[in-house]
Every structure is written in structure tokens, then in C-alpha cells.
Amino acid sequence: MLTLLQVTTNTTQQMADTLSSVQQTMTNALPPAVVEVPEIHFIDLLLKGGWVMIPLTFLAFLGLVIFIERFITIRKASKDESNLMLQIKQHVKEGKLDFAIAVCKSQHSPLARMLEKGLKRIGRPIKDIEGAIENTGKVEVSKLEKNIGVLGIVAGIAPMLGFVGTIIGVITIFHDVSIKGAIEIGTISGGLYTKMITSATGLIVGIIAYVLYHILNMMVDKIILKMESDAIDFIDLLEEPSK
Numbered sequence: 001m002l003t004l005l006q007v008t009t010n011t012t013q014q015m016a017d018t019l020s021s022v023q024q025t026m027t028n029a030l031p032p033a034v035v036e037v038p039e040i041h042f043i044d045l046l047l048k049g050g051w052v053m054i055p056l057t058f059l060a061f062l063g064l065v066i067f068i069e070r071f072i073t074i075r076k077a078s079k080d081e082s083n084l085m086l087q088i089k090q091h092v093k094e095g096k097l098d099f100a101i102a103v104c105k106s107q108h109s110p111l112a113r114m115l116e117k118g119l120k121r122i123g124r125p126i127k128d129i130e131g132a133i134e135n136t137g138k139v140e141v142s143k144l145e146k147n148i149g150v151l152g153i154v155a156g157i158a159p160m161l162g163f164v165g166t167i168i169g170v171i172t173i174f175h176d177v178s179i180k181g182a183i184e185i186g187t188i189s190g191g192l193y194t195k196m197i198t199s200a201t202g203l204i205v206g207i208i209a210y211v212l213y214h215i216l217n218m219m220v221d222k223i224i225l226k227m228e229s230d231a232i233d234f235i236d237l238l239e240e241p242s243k
Contacts, residue, residue: 052165052198056158056205063154063209066147067216074144074219077110078226085230088115089237097122110140111227118234126239133231141224148216155209162202169195 084107091100097119104116117136121129 052161052168053201056161056198056201059154059158059161059209060205063151063205063212066151066154067212070144070146070148070151070216071219074216074223077144078219078223079109081107081109081111081230084109084112084115085233088119088234092119092122092237110137110144110223111230114140114227114231115234118231118238122238126235129238130235133234137224137227137231140227141220144220144223148213148220151209151213151216155206155213158206158209159202162199162206165198165202166195169198 084103087103088100091097091103101116101119104112104119106112114133114136118129118133121132
């Protein structure tokens with residue numbers, strides 16, 4: 001009877017050990033639990049930058065509006081006007097100054113307005129004509145360069161505002177640490193968000209504004225060169241009869 005009890009006990013113990021081993025094997029075979037990471041949208045990320053993002057957003061919008069408006073205006077002023085010069089030369093050689101002036105008025109371009117001023121001064125000394133053309137050219141160039149300087153200011157201010165956001169983020173980190181008395185990821189994450197997001201945004205806005213500023217300046221310089229070249233041709237045309 002004792003032997004039978006021992007055999008039963010041993011059999012039960014073996015079955016328990018086998019069951020435990022199977023459970024352990026199944027547990028090891030299961031894939032690890034997947035930790036869901038909360039999704040962060042781009043807008044939510046920008047909002048973590050704090051109040052500094054408001055002036056940065058305004059600067060970005062202002063720079064974009066100025067670039068689009070100036071680009072369209074300068075593009076219209078840079079159209080090919082070789083036909084205009086041919087018509088003016090032909091009318092001047094034929095003595096039809098009224099027709100040449102009418103052609104200039106119909107074009108509505110900086111070059112046409114500059115040449116129109118010179119045509120109205122024909123009969124006066126060449127120096128007076130050159131002075132009138134030069135002054136009109138300066139006025140037209142200033143119109144083309146209107147608000148381009150603001151784009152340059154945006155390029156300089158945006159990174160500085162980003163730096164201000166960096167300082168605010170560092171202050172926030174030290175403030176939270178001083179209150180909780182411990183340095184933890186949760187404690188410093190808010191300040192780090194402000195620091196990094198504002199710095200990156202300020203640099204991006206500044207770099208883009210800097211590039212757009214120089215694009216507009218190059219377009220204006222190209223127009224200035226064309227106006228100077230056509231003005232020289234016009235003065236040479238007026239001096240031809242006296243040669």
C-alpha cells in the first residue's frame with residue numbers, strides 16, 4: 001500500500017513538472033507585448049514650441065506674402081522689350097517723337113517710363129537728358145525694391161526669436177526641476193520641446209527668407225543692368241546726328 005502511494009505521488013509530481021514545463025515553453029514562445037507609442041501630429045509638435053511660435057509664424061507668413069507679391073511685380077518688369085527699343089529708334093530717326101512717346105506710354109514698364117522722360121527732354125542738352133533718365137531710373141528701381149528689405153529683416157529676426165525660445169526652454173527646465181527636486185525625462189521634456197522646436201523653426205524661417213531675399217535682389221539687378229544698357233543706347237541714338 002505504501003509503495004502504491006509513493007508511485008502515485010511520484011506520477012503526480014512528474015505530471016505537474018511536465019505541465020509547468022509546457023506552460024513555460026508556451027510563455028517563451030509568445031511574442032513580447034507591443035507598447036503603443038502615441039502618434040504626434042506636426043501641428044501638435046509645433047504647438048509645443050510655446051508662444052514664440054506665434055511671431056515666428058507671422059514672420060513666415062509675412063515673408064511669403066512679400067516674396068510672392070514682389071516676384072510677380074519684378075517678373076512683369078523684366079519682360080523682353082527689345083521690340084520697344086526698335087520702335088523708338090525708328091520713330092526718333094524719322095523725327096516722330098510723338099509716336100515714340102505714345103509707344104512708351106502704352107508699355108507701362110520701368111524702361112518705357114524712363115525712355116519717355118528722355119524723349120520729352122529732346123532738344124535740351126544731352127546732360128539734361130541723361131540726368132532726367134538717371135533720376136527716373138532711380139525712382140523705378142526704388143519701386144521694384146519696395147519691401148524687399150523687409151524680407152531681409154525677417155531673415156535676421158527669425159533665428160533670433162528661435163534663440164529666445166531656446167532660452168525660455170532652458171528656464172522652463174530649471175524651473176520644473178527646482179519644483180520637483182529631481183531630474184527626470186518627464187520633468188525636462190516640456191522645456192526640451194520648447195528649446196528644440198523654436199530653434200529649428202527660427203533657423204528654417206530665417207534660411208528660407210534669406211534665400212528668397214537674394215533671389216529678388218538678383219532679379220532686380222538684372223533689370224537694372226538692362227535699363228542701363230538701353231539708356232546708353234538711347235543716348236547714343238540722340239548723339240548720332242551730331243557726329
